[in-house]
Amino acid sequence: MWHDLMAVQIPIVEKILRTIAVYVLILVLFRLAGKRGLAGLNTFDMVVIFLLSNVVQNAIIGNDNSLLGGAIGAATLVVVNAGITRWLARDPKAARILEGGATTVVKDGVLVPGALRGLALRPSELEHAIRVQSGDGVDEVARARLEPDGQLLVELKESEQNASRRDIEDLRRRLENIERLLTVIAADRRPPR
Numbered sequence: 103m104w105h106d107l108m109a110v111q112i113p114i115v116e117k118i119l120r121t122i123a124v125y126v127l128i129l130v131l132f133r134l135a136g137k138r139g140l141a142g143l144n145t146f147d148m149v150v151i152f153l154l155s156n157v158v159q160n161a162i163i164g165n166d167n168s169l170l171g172g173a174i175g176a177a178t179l180v181v182v183n184a185g186i187t188r189w190l191a192r193d194p195k196a197a198r199i200l201e202g203g204a205t206t207v208v209k210d211g212v213l214v215p216g217a218l219r220g221l222a223l224r225p226s227e228l229e230h231a232i233r234v235q236s237g238d239g240v241d242e243v244a245r246a247r248l249e250p251d252g253q254l255l256v257e258l259k260e261s262e263q264n265a266s267r268r269d270i271e272d273l274r275r276r277l278e279n280i281e282r283l284l285t286v287i288a289a290d291r292r293p294p295r
Contacts, residue, residue: 111166114174121178124158129186133200201250208246211259221248231256236264 110117162175190197207217207228218225228246229239231254237243242262248254265273 108168108170110168110171110174112164112171117162117164117166117171117174118178120164121162121175122182124161125179125182128154128158129200133202197250204247204249204255206245206247207254208240208243208256210245211241211243213240223248223254227254237262 163171166172186200190200205217205221206214207221207223208214213228217223218228231246232239232243235256235258237256237258240246242258244257244259246254246256
């Protein structure tokens with residue numbers, strides 16, 4: 103029994119190469135599928151991910167059912183992913199090639215023609231992102247873009263933004279100045295004693 107758990111049934115180098123090859127294949131497939139595939143996962147996306155993991159399992163492990171073989175495959179995936187993540191963090195050109203760039207969906211309160219269709223983005227998802235960021239509609243948006251990681255970022259027009267801490271502090275200072283001025287005016291209008 104212990105022998106079956108620990109005896110790797112295919113060469114370790116082959117197992118590592120298989121894992122890297124499948125990782126790269128999945129990376130390319132997700133890149134071709136576009137940013138929308140990385141946004142909030144819906145039921146269909148979850149089904150694809152679960153089935154995809156089952157489909158590529160044998161391509162990674164080959165004819166090896168050992169615990170050690172599985173551990174080697176898992177470790178290879180984690181190491182390769184960590185390496186690529188660190189590489190992309192340091193190399194903007196590689197990140198642009200592998201992840202792509204942001205895509206503008208709304209500009210100056212107007213939906214960019216064909217943007218939602220080209221990204222397979224539903225209008226309800228755009229509306230939700232606008233509401234989450236305190237907007238009421240597309241007409242209030244200065245710019246909205248779909249980031250390479252699938253996040254939909256919305257920048258409201260300045261006139262539609264909530265007050266910031268700086269705005270509140272500025273208003274507080276103005277009110278204090280007005281109070282001082284009113285105190286001075288009231289003191290000047292008092293009759294002499």
